[in-house]
Amino acid sequence: MYAYVGRRVLGTLPVILVIALVIFLILHLSGGDPAAIIAGDHATDEDIKAIRDKLGLDRPLAEQFLTWLWNVVQGDFGISIFNRVPVGTLILQRVEPTLMLTLTVIVFSIILALPMGIAAAWYAGTWIDRALMALAVLSFSLPVFVIGYGLVYAFSLQVPILPVQGYRSLADGIGPFARHMVLPTISLGLVYTALLARMTRSSFLEVLSQDYIRSARAKGMASFQLITIHALKNASVPIVTTIGSGIAVLIGGVVVTESVFAIPGIGRLTVDALLRSDFPVIQGVILVFSFFYVILNLAIDLLYTVLDPRIRY
Amino acid sequence: MSEPLLAIDNLRTEFHSDDGSVAAVQHLSLALAPGETLGIVGESGCGKSVTALSIMRLLPRNAGITQGRICIDGRDLSTLTEAEMRKVRGNEIGMIFQEPMTSLNPVLTIGRQLAEATMLHRGWSRREADKRALEMLNLVRIPDAERRLKEYPHQLSGGMRQRVMIAIALSCEPRVLIADEPTTALDVTIQAQILSLISELQRKLGTAVLLITHDLGVVAQTCSRVIVMYAGRKVEEATTVDLFANPLHPYTRGLLGSVPHLSNGTVPMDARLTEIPGIVPAPGQIVQGCAFASRCTLATDRCRAEEPPLVEHTPGHFAACWAVAA
Amino acid sequence: MVDIAALQPRVAAGRLGKLRRFAWRNPVMVFALLLFAAMILVSAFAPLITSFDPVQIDPGNRLKSPSWEHLFGTDAFGRDVFTRTLYGGRVSLAVGAAVAILTTVIGLTIGMLSGYLRAIDPMVMRVMDGIMAIPGVLLAIAIMSVTKASIGTVIFAITVAEVPRMVRVVRSAVLTIREQPYIDAAIATGTRLHRLLLKHIMPNALAPVIVQATFVFASAVIIEAYLSFLGAGTPPEIPSWGNIMAEGRSLALLAIWVILFPGLFLGLMVLATNLLGDSLRDVLDPRMRGRK
Ligand SMILES: Nc1ncnc2c1ncn2[C@@H]1O[C@H](COP(=O)(O)OP(=O)(O)O)[C@@H](O)[C@H]1O
Numbered sequence A: 001m002y003a004y005v006g007r008r009v010l011g012t013l014p015v016i017l018v019i020a021l022v023i024f025l026i027l028h029l030s031g032g033d034p035a036a037i038i039a040g041d042h043a044t045d046e047d048i049k050a051i052r053d054k055l056g057l058d059r060p061l062a063e064q065f066l067t068w069l070w071n072v073v074q075g076d077f078g079i080s081i082f083n084r085v086p087v088g089t090l091i092l093q094r095v096e097p098t099l100m101l102t103l104t105v106i107v108f109s110i111i112l113a114l115p116m117g118i119a120a121a122w123y124a125g126t127w128i129d130r131a132l133m134a135l136a137v138l139s140f141s142l143p144v145f146v147i148g149y150g151l152v153y154a155f156s157l158q159v160p161i162l163p164v165q166g167y168r169s170l171a172d173g174i175g176p177f178a179r180h181m182v183l184p185t186i187s188l189g190l191v192y193t194a195l196l197a198r199m200t201r202s203s204f205l206e207v208l209s210q211d212y213i214r215s216a217r218a219k220g221m222a223s224f225q226l227i228t229i230h231a232l233k234n235a236s237v238p239i240v241t242t243i244g245s246g247i248a249v250l251i252g253g254v255v256v257t258e259s260v261f262a263i264p265g266i267g268r269l270t271v272d273a274l275l276r277s278d279f280p281v282i283q284g285v286i287l288v289f290s291f292f293y294v295i296l297n298l299a300i301d302l303l304y305t306v307l308d309p310r311i312r313y
Numbered sequence B: 001m002s003e004p005l006l007a008i009d010n011l012r013t014e015f016h017s018d019d020g021s022v023a024a025v026q027h028l029s030l031a032l033a034p035g036e037t038l039g040i041v042g043e044s045g046c047g048k049s050v051t052a053l054s055i056m057r058l059l060p061r062n063a064g065i066t067q068g069r070i071c072i073d074g075r076d077l078s079t080l081t082e083a084e085m086r087k088v089r090g091n092e093i094g095m096i097f098q099e100p101m102t103s104l105n106p107v108l109t110i111g112r113q114l115a116e117a118t119m120l121h122r123g124w125s126r127r128e129a130d131k132r133a134l135e136m137l138n139l140v141r142i143p144d145a146e147r148r149l150k151e152y153p154h155q156l157s158g159g160m161r162q163r164v165m166i167a168i169a170l171s172c173e174p175r176v177l178i179a180d181e182p183t184t185a186l187d188v189t190i191q192a193q194i195l196s197l198i199s200e201l202q203r204k205l206g207t208a209v210l211l212i213t214h215d216l217g218v219v220a221q222t223c224s225r226v227i228v229m230y231a232g233r234k235v236e237e238a239t240t241v242d243l244f245a246n247p248l249h250p251y252t253r254g255l256l257g258s259v260p261h262l263s264n265g266t267v268p269m270d271a272r273l274t275e276i277p278g279i280v281p282a283p284g285q286i287v288q289g290c291a292f293a294s295r296c297t298l299a300t301d302r303c304r305a306e307e308p309p310l311v312e313h314t315p316g317h318f319a320a321c322w323a324v325a326a
Numbered sequence C: 001m002v003d004i005a006a007l008q009p010r011v012a013a014g015r016l017g018k019l020r021r022f023a024w025r026n027p028v029m030v031f032a033l034l035l036f037a038a039m040i041l042v043s044a045f046a047p048l049i050t051s052f053d054p055v056q057i058d059p060g061n062r063l064k065s066p067s068w069e070h071l072f073g074t075d076a077f078g079r080d081v082f083t084r085t086l087y088g089g090r091v092s093l094a095v096g097a098a099v100a101i102l103t104t105v106i107g108l109t110i111g112m113l114s115g116y117l118r119a120i121d122p123m124v125m126r127v128m129d130g131i132m133a134i135p136g137v138l139l140a141i142a143i144m145s146v147t148k149a150s151i152g153t154v155i156f157a158i159t160v161a162e163v164p165r166m167v168r169v170v171r172s173a174v175l176t177i178r179e180q181p182y183i184d185a186a187i188a189t190g191t192r193l194h195r196l197l198l199k200h201i202m203p204n205a206l207a208p209v210i211v212q213a214t215f216v217f218a219s220a221v222i223i224e225a226y227l228s229f230l231g232a233g234t235p236p237e238i239p240s241w242g243n244i245m246a247e248g249r250s251l252a253l254l255a256i257w258v259i260l261f262p263g264l265f266l267g268l269m270v271l272a273t274n275l276l277g278d279s280l281r282d283v284l285d286p287r288m289r290g291r292k
């Protein structure tokens, strides 16, 4: 068991290394002077020189990479050009809204997508299936900000029952938090829901045609037990995989959603940094998001052994 | 003969597709007495499984019973609601399938899958059900049963899994057990063990067994009576002794490897099913007359024009063949 | 003798009949194709459909709500939103097509080599896994943040993010195909590597690649809109859907039409592409039905 976990963790190291390398190379192969890009538009020559020295930009590229990587490993993501605050600090300040939004969306989507996908598979080929899957393709195709502004128009302007934008921390009470969360969650969640619903459907379709489902029926099992006890666990591996890989889509959407609804999270931080050409912040954010993604998928890998007894350590 | 426990009367089951409907089983009648073992034999594709699934009302969505009645204890199963039918499945009729490797749920323990049946039909607690599960595993002679309960199907061999399937099917003491080719996927030695296990349990528990197989050897070993099916129809029915001693239908004789050959009188004893020349008419293919005519060495113009009725030739021995009738 | 002239129309009718039957069985594909064609036509023939100019400012006409004259209303500079939306389709189509083609070419090259040459495969796949672990939108943002905004860099940035998935699709197809007997036969007869890849392996890997290219197109259209909307994509003076909506953001409460109509077109374009991809997959590879 421990050996298995150890092997899995080691297996992600090359991926993390490649991520770091790609992010590093984006800056260094862009053609511009990395020091100038990091220093920003208003930097003096001394500023640029100081950065060049700190990052060892006169050294060979490989050495620079190692220096930079060493800094990152120690939690030093560099300094924001805009407000001279360490990038790590900036990100930490913004973690809560983003984490809350992501979690809410994941929960919302799973709750919606599972019944949708299961119903579509159960009634495969009927109008129920077609209607649900049409809905899924539609949600999958509408970009986050289109849904976002559509919802704002409907529920904040036409029927003003929900706030147009902003964020309230859970510390301010569950009511305000929830009211501010509704529209962003739906806007961001629909794409993810569609993704999960489609995978749930195909996974269940596969499972429901298996012999053991027929044996369970021959035992006298009712549909509901059949789905929850016999099919769900079998169908769960591809669904859980999609929950993990779909996070990539979700993170892209977070950036847009936070900017539509003025939520002060990491996504918003990214956009602000982008508009201010604050490259160290962008670099830090991408690193953090990518690591988050890798670690989440590692956790899911480990979850497989619980879901499917045939997967051996 | 005692009152039949399971009676099928003139069953017709069809598959529907965009191109129309096709009968996989037609004009099929049979009666199973309490405690009896009735065999159904026939080549692959002749409608044996469809018959079994029709009884259980577990047909695929594109199939349906379009004619006839299936009664258990005089109760017409087609009149039951789905909820009532669920109480029949696993409780009054147990079923085991051909593929022990895929018939058990891979992510649930053996114990859980065994316990389900009695929890479901008898409302037992998991504790009581587990006790019963252990009893059943011992009954089907699985060594080290206590430990096996906690294991998953992939940890068991094919023969073991089929024993588990039998244990599951019998754990509510159903009065009818349908075994659809229970040994086809197993090694020959394991086959014999499973068959004798079924026979033994049947005697012990008094269960009536409907044993489906494509292998006459299996029938000889276990059944008291046999129905021979061809292309969805019953072509012969007799006691096992009668059938082996005096097969009437040319198809049955072909199965037994003793069909008279026009050239030299007989074919070798080891002739197999598949060595009957010709192919089974595809379901849906409109066949005039007897479905076997195209493969039959005795076929006459009448065989190709008129379908032969099922006729009782000696008491309890039926066959549908013009050549025999004459 | 056979009268060839008399046979001709019947052959044509047979083909037409086949086409009609195919269309009848794949209504989703027909719908998607029509929708897609409509998108191409309205953006290509935008100057014929509308007489307004997509960029000319008309201060007297600011923020008019939709009317017969201005179907989708006007924006903060008095420009006709309908006109700008039609022209905006050109950017999305161009970016989508360019990214789909580039990704396919690059993905095919890397994927075939990686799938065929065992020596480089592990290395290539680690790199692809690494790139795939960076959320596509963020990767594109990072690339855009160090380069000058232009349609070319947008295309480049999105392509980098999309290539790894294509490589995976190609590679897994190649891995299946290379086990087929006809490949052995080709090797046995001394076929050279590049010929083997181009003549034998590529045609057989094409079905999943075409399907994936369709999804890449959809994804590129969305990411371009995201980037422009966030201010890091197509230069703001070009009326792309993302740019039109970005300009409408500050006015969302006042003039929602500036955002909703281009958004709707964007959604329709992506819908058409996704439906096309889904139905192509169902036709080309029934085993992949329902997967994403
Ligand atoms: N899922 C299905 N769809 C269409 N036809 C089927 C299906 N299953 C069985 N059939 C038809 O029913 C006939 C009988 O099948 P079956 O009862 O499974 O044969 P067997 O005697 O080997 O058990 C087959 O020949 C086939 O034509």
Ligand SMILES: [Mg+2]
Binding pocket: B045, B048, B049, B050, B180, B181
């Ligand atoms: Mg069968």
